[in-house]
Amino acid sequence: MLKQRLTDDMKAAMKGGDKSRLGVIRLINAAIKQREVDERAELDDTQVLAVLEKMVKQRRDSITQYEAAGREDLAAGERFELEIIQGYLPAALSDAEVDALIDEAMAATGAGSMRDMGKVMGVLKPKLQGRADMAEVSSRVKARLAG
Incomplete structure (x- = not known):
């Protein structure tokens, strides 16, 4: 579904002659195709979301580095790409929704210590893929399990 939407x-x-948007969509398709070639399998929507999340993370890192170096022109280009890529991700969850899912996952796995981190993240990842920053979710889970 997502790959078809990208093609359309x-x-x-x-x-429409929108060359800048076309360039970003081609970048996305190239990243998806590269992963398909590497894995020798066609990607489903979940795997495409993982590719998109990786691209979002790369753009955010680049923006931070460009701003630190005083290259606002390059940062603006990365922001444009980031905006288009995020348009293909599902709507982000609020902090309260993420916290509720963390509570639910901890209850379902019976997590009580840091040793249970993997179990909790294993339950959360499919639910939050593309809808929340997994690094932030991980730090929240760690904080809950630690204290």
Whole structure:
């Protein structure tokens, strides 16, 4: 579904002459195709979301580095790419929704210590894929399990 949407959007950008958007969509398709070639398998929507999340993380890191170096022109380009990539991710969850899912996962796994971190994250990852920053979720889970 997601790959088809990307293809349709790419065609629309070509017809509309939106070269900057077309370039970003081609970057996304290239990243997806590269992973398919590496794994020798066609990606499903969950795996495509993982590729998109990785691209979002890369753009955020680049923006931070460009701003630190005083290269606002390059940071603006990365922000544009980030905005388009995020348009293909599902709507982000609020902090309260993420906390509720963490509580639910901890109860379901019976987690009580840091040794249970993997179990909790294993339950959370499919639910939060593309809808929350997993590094932030991980730190929240750690804080809950530690104290």
